[in-house]
Amino acid sequence: MRKPESQPKICDYEGSNYRVDFWEGKGRDYEDQVERIALRRLLPGNGRRLLEVGAGFGRLTNEYHAYEQVVLLDYSFSQLQYARENLGDGRFLYVAADAYRLPFRPGVFDAVTMIRVIHHMADVAAVMRQIRRALVPGGVFILEHANKRNIKAMLRFATGRQAWNPYDYKPVEFVELNFDFHPEYIVQQLEQAQFKLDIRFPVSFFRVDFLKNALPTGFLAGLDGLLQHTGMLYTPSIFTRSYAAGNTPDNLAAPSLFVCPDDSGELTHDGDTLVCHQCGKTWVQRDGIYDFKAPANE
Numbered sequence: 088m089r090k091p092e093s094q095p096k097i098c099d100y101e102g103s104n105y106r107v108d109f110w111e112g113k114g115r116d117y118e119d120q121v122e123r124i125a126l127r128r129l130l131p132g133n134g135r136r137l138l139e140v141g142a143g144f145g146r147l148t149n150e151y152h153a154y155e156q157v158v159l160l161d162y163s164f165s166q167l168q169y170a171r172e173n174l175g176d177g178r179f180l181y182v183a184a185d186a187y188r189l190p191f192r193p194g195v196f197d198a199v200t201m202i203r204v205i206h207h208m209a210d211v212a213a214v215m216r217q218i219r220r221a222l223v224p225g226g227v228f229i230l231e232h233a234n235k236r237n238i239k240a241m242l243r244f245a246t247g248r249q250a251w252n253p254y255d256y257k258p259v260e261f262v263e264l265n266f267d268f269h270p271e272y273i274v275q276q277l278e279q280a281q282f283k284l285d286i287r288f289p290v291s292f293f294r295v296d297f298l299k300n301a302l303p304t305g306f307l308a309g310l311d312g313l314l315q316h317t318g319m320l321y322t323p324s325i326f327t328r329s330y331a332a333g334n335t336p337d338n339l340a341a342p343s344l345f346v347c348p349d350d351s352g353e354l355t356h357d358g359d360t361l362v363c364h365q366c367g368k369t370w371v372q373r374d375g376i377y378d379f380k381a382p383a384n385e
């Protein structure tokens with residue numbers, strides 16, 4: 088696929104076994120449970136249309152029951168295929184696309200979530216701008232990010248076992264396309280993208296194997312849920328909730344959701360194909376998944 092020079096690199100999960108390699112039977116029930124506790128605390132009680140960016144195989148999708156429509160977006164077609172097999176169509180729409188080139192009309196969502204995804208983003212500002220544009224004014228953005236100022240990193244730095252400084256605001260790329268962020272850096276980026284931070288809190292206090300092995304998962308997760316209220320932002324994961332500020336379009340009731348990801352041109356439906364009025368590129372739906380990764384006619 089051809090990409091403009093300026094396009095940031097993507098951490099491609101296509102064909103990966105993320106679900107079985109990372110989650111199922113891999114001793115991460117605790118992480119899964121504490122993330123659900125955080126999400127339940129942050130999600131509004133009802134809403135019209137929610138977008139999950141980097142939804143993967145739909146691990147957290149059953150938390151979005153209060154929304155009339157849920158759009159699962161991921162760069163990996165195969166992750167979405169699994170999600171669709173599991174969840175079916177009904178309230179769900181599946182979109183294979185790049186978060187740096189969202190294929191949506193401005194203001195068509197009243198909620199966006201992004202969990203365990205921004206740590207793969209080399210250009211945080213660009214992806215936040217895309218998300219802000221997709222939201223109505225006042226829409227909610229729930230973002231989870233990996234925290235560089237966590238206790239383990241602080242101890243390793245203090246004892247000279249880690250070169251990078253956890254207190255420095257600059258993101259650290261510890262493995263290619265895997266970043267940890269300082270909580271203040273994320274707030275700065277949110278503000279620059281026209282979001283107003285409402286609340287943020289620490290999650291995953293006990294992400295340590297010996298504790299997870301020694302103590303019942305439900306107990307640790309429950310305790311984590313309580314500690315999340317302490318506001319001690321030294322855990323490996325931070326959840327934030329922000330609202331879209333400014334006066335931008337509200338297209339929640341617009342009849343069509345999609346525009347061309349390359350030039351925001353209007354699209355006409357022709358069977359399973361969407362044709363851009365401006366550039367003539369065609370985007371297809373296959374296996375019930377809209378594919379905006381690459382045009383079908385290039």
Ligand SMILES: C[S@@+](CC[C@H](N)C(=O)[O-])C[C@H]1O[C@@H](n2cnc3c(N)ncnc32)[C@H](O)[C@@H]1O
Nearest residue numbers: 100141142143146161162163185186202203204
């Ligand atoms: C660690 S997984 C998290 C999946 C899900 N949010 C969860 O918590 O189970 C990261 C996901 O982000 C997706 N991703 C990474 N870069 C992306 C991009 N530029 N656009 C869309 N999705 C992307 C990957 O395909 C992958 O499914």
Ligand SMILES: [Zn+2]
Nearest residue numbers: 347352363366
């Ligand atoms: Zn176009």
